[in-house]
Amino acid sequence: MMGPPPPPPSGPVAIALPANIAAALSDPSRPAADMIRDKDRHPGEVLAFAGVKSGAKVADLIPGGGYFTRIFSKAVGPKGKVYAYVPDELTKLAKREPAVNAIARDPVYSNVQVILNTLPNFGAPEKLDLVFTAQNYHDMHNKFMGPANLGVVNRQVFRALKPGGVYLVLDHVADAGSGLRDTETLHRIDPAVVKAEVMAAGFVFEGETRVLRNPADPRAANVYDAGIRGKTEQFVYKFRKPAR
Structure with missing residues (x-):
């Protein structure tokens, strides 16, 4: 008599990464501190899910220190382009130039260009294959960012993309039904709010990867704790x- 089937794996299942993404992750130009973070951030799986290909035109919306910017640069290669989009609100708050400027000045990342502008404005010099934002969507709802009008931001993203282009949003999970309650205090956001806001701009929801899901997170703590x-x-x- 056969026993019960084994339980499903609790962690993310390893996948074979496209060659351009695997090469970008192992690039020796990446800071060692970034590589150490890969085990928690799973950038390979995230970029593979986004469909990043060589030659792609990508916008890294609110790039922070440039963790993903560097990976995008190598993943899209010399025929691709990475626009690191930094809202002026953040530059004024920090009272220093964006950290990503140093990446753009580095010849190793010659396909990176920094764009400074004030939200909710968003755009790029050419049509994009991907607009990507990681752990920052919630901040655009916060006071120090205006708050930005996300309806306008998302419509601007829609216009900036090629037909069939992808908008990928990665952020910290807040309790279901909490709406925008925790964006200022815990730096979390209800995923349902993001889905509704983005789809209202004309996007089609294509799905999610659960590679960064962690049911053990009680969702009650500030993400910086x-x-x-x-x-x-x-x-x-x-x-x-939509393609048409």
């Missing part, structure tokens, strides 16, 4: 601009 930082439950939503 030492006990949960780097281990928060995060959603990765993929939206697509």
Whole structure:
């Protein structure tokens, strides 16, 4: 008599990464500190889910220190382009130039260009294959960012993309039904709010990867708290601009 089937794996299942993404992750130009973070951030799986290909035109919306910017640069290669889009609100708040400027000045990342503008404005010099934002969508709802009008931001993203282009949003999970309650205090957002706002701009929801899901996260702590930082439950939503 056969016993019960084995339980499904609790962690993310390893996948074979496209060659361009695997090469980008192992590129020796990446800081060692970034590579250490890969085990928690799963950038290979995230970029594979987004469909990043050589020659792609990508916007990294609110790139922070450039963790993903560097990976995008190598993944799209010399025929591709990466626009690191930095809202002026953040530059004024930090009272220093964006950290990503140093990446754009580095000849190793010659396909990176920094764009400074004020939200909700968003755009690029050419049509894009992908607009990507990681752990920052919630911040655009916060006071220090205006707050930005996300209805306008998402419509601008829609216009900036090629037909069939992808908008990928990655952020920290807040309790279901909490709406925008935790964006200022815990730096989390209800995924349902993001889905509704983005789809209202004309996007089609294409699905999610659960590679950053963590059911053990109680969702009650600020994402910067030492006990949960780097281990928060995060959603990765993929939206697509209709091809016609």
